[in-house]
Amino acid sequence: MTSGGSTLTRRWPNDAEHRNLILVARDDLVAESGPSTSDDGAAVYAQQHGPFSSYLRTVDTTDTEIVETTTYRLQIPWFGWLFKRPARGVLARRLSSTGWWLPPDRLDATQLLVLGLLAAASMSAAFVNTLFTQTAEFAADDFGVGNTGVGVAGAVVRAGIVVALPAAVLADRIGRRRVVVVVAWLGPLLCLLSAIAPSFEILVITQAFGRPMGIALAFLVGVIASEEMPKNSRAYAVSVLAMASGFGAGIAVMSLRLADTGESGWRLVYVVSAIWCIVALDLVRRLPETRRFTAEAARVDRPSRAPRLDRKRFALLAAVAFMGNIFISPASFFQNSYLEDVRNFSAGDIGLFSILVGTPAGIGLIVGGRIADQRGRRRLISIALPASVIAIVAAFSVGGLGLWAFSLVGGILGSSVFPAMAVYRTELFPTGNRTRAAGFITAFALVGGIGGLLATGQLLDRDWSYGSVMALMAVGQLVVTVLVVAAYPETAHTELEDLNPEDGRLDIGGDRAVPLD
Structure with missing residues (x-):
């Protein structure tokens, strides 16, 4: 899961150009201190700030050459294989330190560790959140349930958000880590129960409890990322977590091929949930409490009660979440029905479509x-x-190449918006009620989704076309665009404490945060 220690040795000509490059402390992927001098006369540089759990660079010079040796350990849980080669390229001075894969800010080792663990948790949350959406149509066919029943089931499962709200309140009181660990276990375990559901109603009930655990995990992950990341990299962190979520959802989609094994093949998709217990165990072992929560708890002037939610901010973000999901939820939930009923896709075709169209969305x-x-x-x-909404509505209106093209464009554009939209939910509230706000805003989003699902199911049963229904639901996204442009503040390049004066000033530059006043 974690890349091991590595050694990199490079030899350079001993000329003025290379001496000016190699004998100067680095300030790119890593900020170095030094040089000091070793017993054998080599220049030694240590990490002052950077992503490595251990780091040392030594430079030996002779009359003809400079020998640069860097020993380092990059600790990125689960995704170290993805970043190991680019990081080595930067250290070897072959790649720029401003590559697309790097955040705008330099992260420290703790932030990198947390981001890797959160990415794995995001995969688990996305898998749990995606399961019912992907399998509902097949389970409904198995149990003989129609479109209206499927729409009602989707609404009931989404209404289970009330089960997740206590997690939001508790995380503000007892800490993010404890609650994350609990919901990371409950999500996959409850989904395993869905695999043996004897009826569609029981399946819906188990998912009404299981899916909210995935939802709680998702918004808690967002809060932790916001509290741990530097001010110029919060949206970047959201994009990384969203990509990881895409992998998790992709595993659910790829598992959908199991639904083709028979009428009850959809049950096997739920069995795959067991793999996420490994992630839950790793969170128990390595996830620390956030530095901001720790520092806030240590404040001598900390209020005895959590600060009240800023009603104006909360109402604005809740309205955006509600209106946006009137379109987003049915567009996601009924995509498989559209592909199966109108475009005659099999379960395997749907899985392939979702992967080929959804994977490039990571670019966005x-x-x-x-x-x-x-x-x-x-x-x-x-x-x-x-622009993304127009493309998605078009995808529900045409077949053939147009279906693939509009779905691809809509996915890329929609994905590009997601980090900016999602990060607001945690940026605009203080540490004392950040998870509570994120949880309740998520609840409003799901209520909007319920309305969209119920309306979509009924209109489809009245023989409305998918394109017409989605165009009607898209009005909600028009409202969202107006609200964001007219009323949202700009939060880029701003510390959370500046956005939320209720919090004390914190120094979060070290391994743990401490109050400054």
């Missing part, structure tokens, strides 16, 4: 996260959001 996530951090959130949302 990374690009969108960097734009949101470097150039601001609001401008990106105002352009990309309406």
Whole structure:
């Protein structure tokens, strides 16, 4: 899961150009201190700030050459294999330290460890959240349930958000880590129970409890990322977590091929949930409490009660979440029904479509996260959001190549907006009620989704076309665009404590945060 220690040795000509490059402390992927001199006369540079759990660079010089030896350990849980080669390329001075894969800020070892663990947790949360959406149509066919029943079931499962809200309140009181560990276990375990559901009603009940655990895990992960990341990299972190979520959802989609094994093949998809117990165990072992929560708990002037939610901010974000999901939920939930009923896709075809169309959306996530951090959130949302909605509505209206093209464009544009939209839910509230706000805003989003699902199911049963229904639901996204442009503040390049004066000033530069006043 974690890349081991590595050694990199490079030899350079001993000329003025290379001496000016090699004998100067690095300030790129890593900020070095030094040099000091070793017993054998070599220049030694240590990590002052950077992502490595251990790091040392020594430089030996002779009359003809410079020998640079770097020993380091990069600790990235679960995804170390993905970043090991680019990091080595930067250390070897072959790659730029401003590559697309790097955050705008330099992360420290703790932040990198947390981000890797959160990415794994995001995969688990996405898998749990995706299961019912992907399997509902097949389970309904097995149990003889129609479109209206499927729509009602989707609404009931989403209404289970009330089960997740206590987790949001508890995380503000007892800490993020404890609650994350609990829901990370409960999500996959409850989904395993869904595999043996004797009826569609029991399946819905188990998912009404299981899926909210995935939802709780998702918004808690977002809060932890916001509290741990530097001010210029919060949207970047959201984009990384969203990509990981895409992998988790992709595993659910790929598992959908199991539904083709027979009428009850959908049950096997739920059995795959067992793999996420490994992630839950790793969170128990290595996830630390956030530095901001630890520092807030240590404040001598900490209020005895959590600060009240800023009603104006909460109402604004809740309205955006509600209106946006009137379109997002049915567009996601009924996609498989559309592909199966209108375009005659098999379960395998649907899985292949979701992978081929959904995977490139990762481009939008990374690009969108960097734009949101470097150039601001609001401008990106105002352009990309309406364009993505138009493309998605078009995808529900045409077949053939147009279906694939519009789905691809809509996915990329929609993904580019996601980091900017999602990061607001944690940026605009203080540490004392950050998870509570995120949880309740998520609840409003799901209520909007319930309305969209119920309306979509009924309109489809009245012989409305998918394209017409989605165009009607898309009005909600038009409202979202107007609200963001008119009322959202710009939060890029701003510390959370500046956005939320209720919090004390914190120094979060070390391994743990401490109050400054």
